[in-house]
Amino acid sequence: MPRGGGVQGGLGVDRRKFIFKAGLAGGALATGSALAKPALAQSAPEIRWRLTSSFPNTLDTIFGGAEVLSKTISEMTDGRFNIDVFPAGELVPGLQALDAVQDGTVEAAHTACYYYVGKDPTFAIGATIPFGLNARQQNAWLYHGGGNELFDTFLAGYGVKGLPGGNTGVQMGGWFRKEINSLADLKGLKMRIAGLAGRVMEPLGVVPQQLAGGDIYPALERGTIDATEWIGPYDDEKLGFYQVAPYYYYPAFWEGGLTVHFLFNKERYETLPASYKVALDTAAKAANINMLALYDVKNMQAIRSLVGKGVQLRPLPRDILDGAYDSAMKLYASLSESNPKWKAIYDPWKTFRSQSYEWFRVAEYSYDTYVYSQQAAGK
Template sequence: MKRREFLTAAAAGTVAATTVAAPAIAQSNPEIKWRLTSGFPKSLDTIYGGGEVFAKYVSEATDGRFQIQVFAAGEIVGTFQAADAVSQGTVEMSHTAGYYYVGKDPTFATAAAVPFGMNTRQLNAWLYHGGGGDLYNEFLAKHNIYALPGGNTGTQMGGWFRKEIKTVEDLKGLKMRIAGLAGQTMAKLGVVPQQVAGGEIYPSLERGTIDAAEWVGPYDDEKLGFHKVAPYYYYPGWWEGGLSAHFFINSAKWAELPKSYQAIVTAAAAAASGDMVAKYDARNPKAIQSLVAAGAQLKPFSTEIMQAAYAAAHELYAEISATNADFKKIIDSIIAFRDQEYLWFQVAEYTYDSFMIRGRRK
């Protein structure tokens, strides 16, 4: 065959191949539009922003063929209705914290945060490589939900108090805005848990309707000005050693996605998760300095309170486990993994951090 004839034939073959391949590509990468209802208000830009970062990555990785529109809590359904909205197919997915749904089943809280659970890195290790994600999805399948980790706040603060809290006795009768398993644990110490919406916390503290409130941490707390009405800022938030948000996806909708889209969603969720952790770690230091300068008084929970809360939390786990097999299966895995992790963390991480903290103070 002459050179000109070869090139002509090759070009014709290329055109034919393109004509055949184009429809196949379109079929394997369909145009999809989903709605994501967030469990968080837009004012919490770091944790709410996790949903936006996720949607951006999915869109860019699919050349805009997979669009996910993010709605703040309350725009479609409220925070506490997000799981049901996903389960029932009202929306395709949500970005939320599982512990909002302990009223449905306390097992929802396990992969989000439980009192005296794991820190951020340990929780991620359990979710991704310790069987935690699989256990959580085994439970969620009963509710037509598939979940992917969607960010972490890091260890949260212990909340804002109108008066100093030194002993367990000081907690008795205290009206505190705190919910879920943390609220049930506090109740064992004499606290009266209160359900108060985020926008109502400040006026409730100001009026004395409540005596204390937990929110998130310095970056998010500073915006709400709690230090003006409840100056004592306690730490650590032992009920949230590391809050893992999750992307809840309707199981049927997840199964409908092409494998390539499932891979993109999984990767985008992991990227958004890492981004959130980094943002909180970058923003909290300046915020806590600002709060102290504005009058916030940092106070550690006493050893007495920490030990009493630890005992109360594990007592609560035993009570729930006695009647809830799903909860028992996951909480047993969490406690075993947590204790094993601290064998390692005490050797290198804790020793290094302790030295560096002491050195910085010099």
């Protein structure tokens, strides 16, 4: 009995020790679980940002790029990272979006960087410059040709981080109150035109004006301006330009493939968890792809509608294109001599452009030219 009792007693003590230790371990696990939740919350914090757009919400396709970003970010983070989108003029005027991001009034903006060439002409290269890249070439340069890295280095000097957030494709040459038959008809013409295109057109006699989208129609109606460019048939029809300017010219040599950017306050961007930065990049890419696809569908329908309303669709005269091309090349050479920031991006961009044009002439251009000619012939 004593031996048996000793065994039982020993087992009892060991069992009590085991249960006690297990209890401590269980408590530690429970405590660990309790601690794990705050740790997880710290790695995926709840964040709410404000984004100001340079575009009115009536232009659903280009304004909608910011809404795509907002929706995608929220869904990818289970609602923990939210971006509230505000149309142009609700928080700040459309052309002051960059300033609002810089000074921390908002954390983000959706804008066309060529609006800010008054600060530095280099802003335009990230968006589009006259006789530049088409949409596919622009995406290739930005994502895999070093463009994003070069442009981000430039933007960092303004306390901003950028991500491509949409592309309009090749735009239209714009609406004119009177017919344009030659280069001589541009003399004294007051035209709303954005980016570096105004500086290209000035030597040809055009008087460039910079207006936000919502201000264009009344200026055109009153005759404050004689012509305007905006984007393309879908947006232009919604803005009603055809009602006050019957001549619609193509193409916009100054915008072969406009990239719209998301700009983020760099200091705020750097505080984001790595996973949120990945989500932001992914959402911006979704907005970029979606915008171009939407415009390609909507523009092909809108151009038929506009012609049906009596719009006079005309190609820009060749002497205007030639004159503008020469003017653009002279401007770029001058900027390369006087502006080191411009030169740092323009030189590699120009090399990419040349090589890309060579490839596209072999493949895309030859294919497109043939199939379009067959369609035009009714085959």
